[in-house]
Amino acid sequence: xxxxxxxxxxxxxxxxxxxxxxxxxxxxxxxxxxxxxxxxxxxxxxxxxxxxxxxxxxxxxxxxxxxxxxxxxxxxxxxxxxxxxxxxxxxxxxxxxxxxxxxxxxxxxxxxxxxxxxxxxxxxxxxxxxxxxxxxxxxxxxxxxxxxxxxxxxxxxxxxxxxxxxxxxxxxxxxxxxxxxxxxxxxxxxxxxxxxxxxxxxxxxxxxxxxxxxxxxxxxxxxxxxxxxxxxxxxxxxxxxxxxxxxxxxxxxxxxxxxxxxxxxxxxxxxxxxxxxxxxxx
Amino acid sequence: xxxxxxxxxxxxxxxxxxxxxxxxxxxxxxxxxxxxxxxxxxxxxxxxxxxxxxxxxxxxxxxxxxxxxxxxxxxxxxxxxxxxxxxxxxxxxxxxxxxxxxxxxxxxxxxxxxxxxxxxxxxxxxxxxxxxxxxxxxxxxxxxxxxxxxxxxxxxxxxxxxxxxxxxxxxxxxxxxxxxxxxxxxxxxxxxxxxxxxxxxxxxxxxxxxxxxxxxxxxxxxxxxxxxxxxxxxxxxxxxxxxxxxxxxxxxxxxxxxxxxxxxxxxxxxxxxxxxxxxxxxxxxxxxxxxxxxxxxxxxxxxxxxxxxxxxxxxxxxxxxxxxxxxxxxxxxxxxxxxxxxxxxxxxxxxxxxxxxxxxxxxxxxxxxxxxxxxxxxxxxxxxxxxxxxxxxxxxxxxxxxxxxxxxxxxxxxxxxxxxxxxxxxxxxxx
Numbered sequence: 279x280x281x282x283x284x285x286x287x288x289x290x291x292x293x294x295x296x297x298x299x300x301x302x303x304x305x306x307x308x309x310x311x312x313x314x315x316x317x318x319x320x321x322x323x324x325x326x327x328x329x330x331x332x333x334x335x336x337x338x339x340x341x342x343x344x345x346x347x348x349x350x351x352x353x354x355x356x357x358x359x360x361x362x363x364x365x366x367x368x369x370x371x372x373x374x375x376x377x378x379x380x381x382x383x384x385x386x387x388x389x390x391x392x393x394x395x396x397x398x399x400x401x402x403x404x405x406x407x408x409x410x411x412x413x414x415x416x417x418x419x420x421x422x423x424x425x426x427x428x429x430x431x432x433x434x435x436x437x438x439x440x441x442x443x444x445x446x447x448x449x450x451x452x453x454x455x456x457x458x459x460x461x462x463x464x465x466x467x468x469x470x471x472x473x474x475x476x477x478x479x480x481x482x483x484x485x486x487x488x489x490x491x492x493x494x495x496x497x498x499x500x501x502x503x504x505x506x507x508x509x510x511x512x513x514x515x516x517x518x519x520x521x522x523x524x525x526x527x528x529x530x531x532x533x534x535x536x537x538x539x540x541x542x543x544x545x546x547x548x549x550x551x552x553x554x555x556x557x558x559x560x
Numbered sequence: 561x562x563x564x565x566x567x568x569x570x571x572x573x574x575x576x577x578x579x580x581x582x583x584x585x586x587x588x589x590x591x592x593x594x595x596x597x598x599x600x601x602x603x604x605x606x607x608x609x610x611x612x613x614x615x616x617x618x619x620x621x622x623x624x625x626x627x628x629x630x631x632x633x634x635x636x637x638x639x640x641x642x643x644x645x646x647x648x649x650x651x652x653x654x655x656x657x658x659x660x661x662x663x664x665x666x667x668x669x670x671x672x673x674x675x676x677x678x679x680x681x682x683x684x685x686x687x688x689x690x691x692x693x694x695x696x697x698x699x700x701x702x703x704x705x706x707x708x709x710x711x712x713x714x715x716x717x718x719x720x721x722x723x724x725x726x727x728x729x730x731x732x733x734x735x736x737x738x739x740x741x742x743x744x745x746x747x748x749x750x751x752x753x754x755x756x757x758x759x760x761x762x763x764x765x766x767x768x769x770x771x772x773x774x775x776x777x778x779x780x781x782x783x784x785x786x787x788x789x790x791x792x793x794x795x796x797x798x799x800x801x802x803x804x805x806x807x808x809x810x811x812x813x814x815x816x817x818x819x820x821x822x823x824x825x826x827x828x829x830x831x832x833x834x835x836x837x838x839x840x841x842x843x844x845x846x847x848x849x850x851x852x853x854x855x856x857x858x859x860x861x862x863x864x865x866x867x868x869x870x871x872x873x874x875x876x877x878x879x880x881x882x883x884x885x886x887x888x889x890x891x892x893x894x895x896x897x898x899x900x901x902x903x904x905x906x907x908x909x910x911x912x913x914x915x916x917x918x919x920x921x922x923x924x925x926x927x928x929x930x931x932x933x934x935x936x937x938x939x940x941x942x943x944x945x946x947x948x949x950x951x952x953x954x955x956x957x958x959x960x961x962x963x964x965x966x967x968x969x970x971x972x973x974x975x976x977x978x979x980x981x982x983x984x985x986x987x988x989x990x991x
Contacts, residue, residue, distance in 0.1 A: 283668055284567075284666040284667065284668055285667060285668055285669060285670075286666070286671070287664055287665065287666050287667070288653065288654075288659070288665040288666075289660070289663075289664045290662060290663070291659075292659075304701075307692075307702040308696035308697060311689075311692055311696050314685075315685060315689075318684060319684040385842075388842055390680045390697065391657065392652075392657060393676045394655065394657070394673060394679045394698060395655055395656035395673070396697060396699065554656075554658065554659035555658070555659060558576075558658055
């Protein structure tokens with residue numbers, strides 16, 4: 279037997295830690311093409327086109343300000359309510375959208391996956407990046423609104439050094455959304471029940487995240503539990519680095535980062551186990 | 561040194577029939593428990609061979625069982641067999657779309673599969689963007705596509721429309737572009753499903769020519785699945801005949817084909833599709849098809865002077881635009897004709913959910929005597945999207961009872977021809 283020559287072997291099982299990173303790298307061009315496809319197709323056939331990147335966060339903020347601030351009277355730690363909500367929703371929306379698109383990887387791509395092989399992880403990676411580009415555009419909206427409050431309304435910003443952590447915050451958030459997303463994708467291929475749960479679960483999770491309220495408004499005995507939500511420290515840290523108000527703790531940040539590493543690892547493992555079999559069950 | 565580039569060893573594939581429900585969960589626990597104990601998967605024992613005409617008593621079925629073969633470098637291997645014999649499953653395993661239940665396949669060299677043309681095409685992207693997208697999906701790098709860019713554009717002949725979204729393309733342009741990309745793949749091993757069945761004759765010729773060029777000229781290996789015996793005979797030196805998930809013949813193409821034609825002469829007037837063995841589609845699924853006379857009486861044989869109806873039922877899961885289509889083949893797999901429901905409102909409007917039915921009528925005095933097989937499909941014409949296509953779903957026989965009212969008249973000698981229309985003849989004195 280001349281075993282040494284085989285370049286590839288197709289077998290029923292795949293090693294648990296066989297990540298095939300080399301293969302992923304070989305398909306990097308495909309990632310960019312998928313990103314491009316997602317961005318281009320998102321607002322094609324709409325009259326306002328890319329303007330929707332701006333319209334939806336602004337509408338959300340107006341509504342949030344009215345409902346949660348004006349009606350419900352939730353305090354925003356002295357930060358003008360619109361920019362308070364916009365920081366929260368911009369970050370949260372990125373998390374939610376990345377999570378949702380990663381978790382529906384198999385369902386959305388059943389057509390392509392049934393016809394051709396490429397590392398399936400490419401799809402959620404691409405959608406996470408595509409959402410990241412959208413996120414940066416919305417950050418521009420946020421900056422514009424903040425500048426409006428600084429120069430027109432005379433609001434005093436308290437930018438501080440922790441702003442340098444911003445890239446890290448984004449990476450952690452993207453990583454968690456991606457990791458939890460692919461775990462969900464793997465678990466929902468066969469049993470769709472979980473998908474039902476995830477659907478409303480995510481929208482409920484927003485209320486367990488300091489998006490529409492600052493953590494300081496939460497009774498102290500619940501604060502700890504709330505910060506167990508790994509997205510909570512991210513949003514709090516971000517607000518702290520811009521407004522100088524809110525809580526900042528290395529401990530909680532480290533917790534979020536650790537959470538990310540665990541779900542990324544776990545996600546890749548279960549996703550890779552499922553990707554070979556899923557075509558038989560979708 | 562031996563030249564084997566693909567070595568298939570004891571490949572089997574188990575499918576579960578029926579819907580996902582509590583018993584699936586129970587089975588999964590059972591499988592997991594056996595795995596922990598290091599025992600064989602218990603469902604393997606329950607599984608039956610894949611004989612579709614028999615009603616199954618088990619929930620598990622072997623779509624493939626103990627497949628073994630080798631392919632040498634530069635060889636073109638044909639795979640033939642009836643519907644449900646396991647051809648598609650084998651191709652899917654070879655192209656890594658799904659994994660085998662047991663066994664292994666060893667491969668030497670880069671492998672690319674073409675189970676469909678234009679996989680991943682996005683209607684909103686331009687021709688050029690789709691070219692890259694599709695190329696990347698098929699495993700080409702940006703560099704490779706850049707290098708072949710002009711060649712691909714030339715082959716497709718769509719230079720003027722490169723920056724137009726493909727949703728504005730005619731179906732011909734769409735297929736040409738898709739195939740052009742695929743044709744310029746350069747893997748050592750190419751796996752091709754019967755994608756050639758779509759598209760016009762001109763395109764088929766070009767495609768077959770390209771495949772011959774690929775194997776003969778560049779010494780690359782091709783695995784080719786087709787229902788067309790003529791194409792298989794032309795392209796492949798060796799072939800495999802699959803029946804009920806096992807290799808029933810493997811050898812020189814000529815012998816395998818004659819074996820196939822001998823064993824594959826049973827007529828099928830009605831067929832109910834196991835929705836689980838056939839690949840499911842999220843939008844729609846064909847449930848059953850049957851052939852009948854003008855009074856809807858199901859039959860396998862038809863009088864050449866009577867019209868023939870073909871009906872198929874389908875279920876719509878997602879509101880979408882698509883129409884029905886049929887394709888007719890003669891005994892050797894040559895296309896007699898294709899037909900689409902071109903005047904349907906569903907070219908523009910969406911189907912409503914639930915079960916639907918199509919009936920299409922073949923006029924009397926059109927087909928010749930002989931055996932025909934019919935495929936049924938649900939598709940979208942622009943852009944081309946084939947939701948379901950079940951080839952050789954129905955097989956029937958046309959008989960001339962020699963009453964003198966057919967195109968034969970009272971002549972009862974050999975009367976060749978693929979079709980046999982009863983034509984109007986005018987005769988008059990000439991000046």
